[in-house]
Amino acid sequence: MPELRKDPVVGRWVIIATERARRPGNIVDSSENTFNGGGSHCPFCHNKEKVIYTAKNDKHPDWSVLVVPSGAPTLKPQSHSSRTGHGLYDVINGYGAHEVIIETPEHIANMADLDVEQIQQVLNTYVVRINDLKKDPNLQYALSYKNHGWGAGGRRIGHSRSQIVATPVNPLRVKEKLIGAKKYFDYHERCVYCDLINQEKEFKKRIIFETEHFIAMTPFAARFLFEIWVLPKKHDCDFSEGVVGFEEDLARILKDLLLKIKIGLNDPAYNYVIHSAPFRREHDKKLQWKTIHEDYHWHMEIMPRLTRVAGFEKGTGFYICPVPPENMAEFLREVEIYG
């Protein structure tokens, strides 16, 4: 059972994989082998014994998107969440969920190469799974994310997939965003992300493209080379509620952005994450409906892995972006994807 441990100074939670307590010197993963073969060698090409959820479509009547438990789970749903103290220190047992979303039955490596309908079904699958995870009162948050390629923390298996991890505490990064958005709302009585969209539409220079329901842009204070944010124009704090009805538009945006990254930046590793408010459940809603996280606004961050993080970034929390976001947006606007 993994363990969640809290840093006694900064309050950051860390997941400690207590089970894998083999000789620690041997754990270093220096494998440089890439396995890209499909067929019988790919663990994602086949139906699984343990299936959490199956989506189908006309093209793939057997399964088009499959959700299975992670083979190397970060957190596990085995027992209930319990919190204990050890002197200065806080521990929670590693209760949670870790699911893998296999995005296609075809052996396609990059989500950029899936068709829009398929990507839309992946987004729908996130919604279905998050809504199911919300039913567990021990879970506070679910993150949907993708690790594409070795440099992005992925395994060397070329089959497009993403992941959902649900946690028993609210993650630090999420808290920071919630607190920042709340401060802004308390002062201005407006959502900081809604204001940001309006301002970027005036400035224009950081917008990659805009659709009816979304805006894709490089952020003013970008951390990473070619970092991209996708913001829904409709204000909603919760992805799994707010995206409903707009999945096709978002799927098309995602495909176009991932194609621009693939073609314009020589097919790099990348991550994306979907930032949403923590779970708001029925019993919360009764008490605090319309007040919990109404100041927040769900969004998506896409992060190609083109720059390295060094000691300065680790020691200060500063990031260094070697190109102005305005130039990054201009470059991405100009990448031709449908030649």
Next chain:
Amino acid sequence: MPELRKDPVVGRWVIIATERARRPGNIVDSSENTFNGGGSHCPFCHNKEKVIYTAKNDKHPDWSVLVVPSGAPTLKPQSHSSRTGHGLYDVINGYGAHEVIIETPEHIANMADLDVEQIQQVLNTYVVRINDLKKDPNLQYALSYKNHGWGAGGRRIGHSRSQIVATPVNPLRVKEKLIGAKKYFDYHERCVYCDLINQEKEFKKRIIFETEHFIAMTPFAARFLFEIWVLPKKHDCDFSEGVVGFEEDLARILKDLLLKIKIGLNDPAYNYVIHSAPFRREHDKKLQWKTIHEDYHWHMEIMPRLTRVAGFEKGTGFYICPVPPENMAEFLREVEIYG
């Protein structure tokens, strides 16, 4: 001139290198070439034209440690710091200092292979340079750190060196630590790091070794595989004040830890950073002497780069450590370094 930009939601500062606005698609550094030759090909083997500081010793009467301006500075001392707003956004021009500490005139790649006297002189050099940077009223903080190897963000030149960057704002990571230490102090009226040292000495299992003045341990909530903290037993918030008189002890510890990492973990890339309080200057001292950051405790963090950061970590701020810190400490205790 680089620009500091503030994220309007979380308040994180990012450094944007506005000068390097060449075609952004070309900036991706995918160089896999390692240059390890010394002599006339190594830019660090030679005296520099611009020298900020020179240290000498009996073995190296010409120079033993040299401080030079960074060739690719993150921040520059060209003009004064000024803060402006652009709608929602905050900008500070990139005033600051970025210095490279060449740790030896010999072409030696890893600090682990320097002798203790040489490492002691490097630590002395940090103190001298930080005390000089403190005189500039535009600077708030200085971080001393090392990037060893490509995987740690270093260049592929095998000549041992470290860096100091001084910033015009207090970095987020430093603020987090100061706030956490202050909260603990306000409640307990004790320093959280002093308490942590006492508790670890009782538990024993996370201590790698202990000397008269320092403790070297794996942290309870380790973020990284084989993350190591070095804590001084004497309470002091400021590295450049607190280390005085203990440089030799710290140099020996650093050498032993870096040797254990090199020998036990197959010579990986690593970073170290020295965490200290923000600058306390004479005029501060008059006003608030004994109250500014008295609740903080300087320390050193050593981070071998053995694990990769993926979307889950980026989206949540959680870290995943694949081995319990107790096993990591046990492993490091057993690595023989003087065979």
